[in-house]
Amino acid sequence: MNKRMNLMFTITAIAVMGGALFGSSFTSQMTGAALGADSSALQKIHAMGGLELVMPAAFAEAGNCDSDEYADRTVVEFPLTGVSIDLPRLGGGTFSAMTFSEQIPGPTLRVTQGDVVKMTLTVPEGEATPHGNDMHASQVTAVPTFGAVQPGTEKTYCYIAQVPGVYKYHCSGVNVAAMDQHVLQGMYGIAIVDPIDGYSKLMVEKTAVNANGDVARDRQFYSADALEFSLQYQQMYLTDEGTYDATKMFAHDTVYTAVNGQPFGYVPNDIHNLLNGHPGTNIFVAQPWNSMDLHQYQSQLLFTPTGVHNRIFVENQGNEPVFFHIVGEILDRVTQGNRVQSGATETWLLGGSQNMIVDVVYDEPGIYVAVNHDYAAIYTGAATIFVAGVPLPAINATATAISTEKYDVIGGAVGAGSYAGALGNPYDAIPPYGEQSIMHPAKNVHCMCSDGVAAAQAAEGAIELWVAIPAILEESARVAAEAAAAEE
Numbered sequence: 369m370n371k372r373m374n375l376m377f378t379i380t381a382i383a384v385m386g387g388a389l390f391g392s393s394f395t396s397q398m399t400g401a402a403l404g405a406d407s408s409a410l411q412k413i414h415a416m417g418g419l420e421l422v423m424p425a426a427f428a429e430a431g432n433c434d435s436d437e438y439a440d441r442t443v444v445e446f447p448l449t450g451v452s453i454d455l456p457r458l459g460g461g462t463f464s465a466m467t468f469s470e471q472i473p474g475p476t477l478r479v480t481q482g483d484v485v486k487m488t489l490t491v492p493e494g495e496a497t498p499h500g501n502d503m504h505a506s507q508v509t510a511v512p513t514f515g516a517v518q519p520g521t522e523k524t525y526c527y528i529a530q531v532p533g534v535y536k537y538h539c540s541g542v543n544v545a546a547m548d549q550h551v552l553q554g555m556y557g558i559a560i561v562d563p564i565d566g567y568s569k570l571m572v573e574k575t576a577v578n579a580n581g582d583v584a585r586d587r588q589f590y591s592a593d594a595l596e597f598s599l600q601y602q603q604m605y606l607t608d609e610g611t612y613d614a615t616k617m618f619a620h621d622t623v624y625t626a627v628n629g630q631p632f633g634y635v636p637n638d639i640h641n642l643l644n645g646h647p648g649t650n651i652f653v654a655q656p657w658n659s660m661d662l663h664q665y666q667s668q669l670l671f672t673p674t675g676v677h678n679r680i681f682v683e684n685q686g687n688e689p690v691f692f693h694i695v696g697e698i699l700d701r702v703t704q705g706n707r708v709q710s711g712a713t714e715t716w717l718l719g720g721s722q723n724m725i726v727d728v729v730y731d732e733p734g735i736y737v738a739v740n741h742d743y744a745a746i747y748t749g750a751a752t753i754f755v756a757g758v759p760l761p762a763i764n765a766t767a768t769a770i771s772t773e774k775y776d777v778i779g780g781a782v783g784a785g786s787y788a789g790a791l792g793n794p795y796d797a798i799p800p801y802g803e804q805s806i807m808h809p810a811k812n813v814h815c816m817c818s819d820g821v822a823a824a825q826a827a828e829g830a831i832e833l834w835v836a837i838p839a840i841l842e843e844s845a846r847v848a849a850e851a852a853a854a855e856e
């Protein structure tokens with residue numbers, strides 16, 4: 369069998385398996401001939417008209433939100449829309465995205481252990497394909513819960529978030545068929561289930577010279593309250609036209625590695641060039657999303673103060689392992705579910721559909737790069753830059769120079785201990801706040817999403833930097849001109 373025939377066989381096999389798993393009929397007939405065993409038992413079965421495997425009604429209704437099982441618990445609604453849209457691709461042009469609610473990743477769900485999640489998937493009339501919803505945080509019957517939702521219809525199910533941790537949710541395709549396409553073109557997201565008794569305080573290994581002049585262990589402890597980020601990894605397999613390329617998927621031939629839906633989405637941009645005193649000159653090796661004209665698609669940096677507990681929710685949504693490493697840092701703690709897997713490790717491995725919570729504290733102001741430490745992944749998009757503290761003198765000086773009474777650019781950054789005080793952190797890298805979240809000083813509008821979703825971020829108060837930065841420059845020039853005129 370040649371490679372292409374093999375591929376066709378596999379797709380057919382998956383489609384058949386999908387039909388068997390999620391087929392709308394739950395009744396199958398067994399004949400005596402098929403059983404081929406005890407003849408008297410077979411006679412009885414034959415007399416009954418065959419053996420019918422019928423799902424009890426109660427089973428088919430599992431997940432009913434009005435169930436007594438859910439009384440006295442907090443019910444959190446989580447509505448999603450399954451919809452295909454075009455979104456920009458690296459290098460120009462667009463690709464045929466499939467999304468939950470017009471954004472990649474889909475919205476993040478955050479609940480507390482013990483809450484009930486009422487999940488509704490709506491597929492609008494006119495959508496080209498059915499979609500489904502497979503939520504890894506739920507423990508419910510896969511059939512029929514995760515089955516296809518037809519265009520023009522919706523489906524709701526409920527479950528108790530029993531186990532804390534980070535969980536993938538994803539489209540289940542059309543009853544499993546084409547699931548790979550739907551997920552890898554963008555239909556995935558995460559659910560964060562906070563532990564019912566809260567997160568643990570963080571211990572970081574240090575050493576110090578004690579009163580006797582000896583070098584000794586000096587453990588440092590941080591509150592469980594943390595500044596939070598979320599990073600989701602995925603491979604993109606695209607044709608030149610931006611459609612899904614199954615042949616590349618089967619060959620593990622990655623075109624891009626996306627982090628939160630965008631390859632190289634968290635690297636410097638022309639705003640940083642400008643503030644760095646080198647307008648028009650890239651200050652990073654690759655700045656592929658580099659124009660304010662790109663609006664929500666312009667790359668952004670992640671900012672954190674030094675000495676602050678960072679909690680990063682990481683999910684591997686893709687098809688390849690993620691060797692998660694932060695260049696310049698040791699991961700102070702790795703938690704999966706509610707079990708600490710490692711305290712202080714250089715890199716942690718996530719297989720497909722695996723997650724972790726990484727706790728880290730940056731001590732020294734500077735630039736740190738979170739990568740999938742697989743060179744093919746780094747060079748196709750898995751390089752995410754964190755800036756700790758306010759370590760860039762050129763930017764500080766320029767920003768101070770253009771600060772005005774109206775736009776206190778660097779004052780905001782210095783006051784917050786990070787450039788997020790002036791520029792905000794990208795909206796799509798920040799999970800919804802929980803009880804132990806440290807608030808980000810500001811957010812900026814950023815996402816692999818439709819203009820409607822970007823507008824909703826702005827309506828929530830996120831900064832449209834493509835509007836704010838030109839306004840700051842204009843205001844700064846006006847103030848400078850006024851000062852010059854006053855001197856004359």
Ligand SMILES: [Cu+2]
Pocket residue numbers: 450466498499500539540541542550551555
């Ligand atoms: Cu789908």
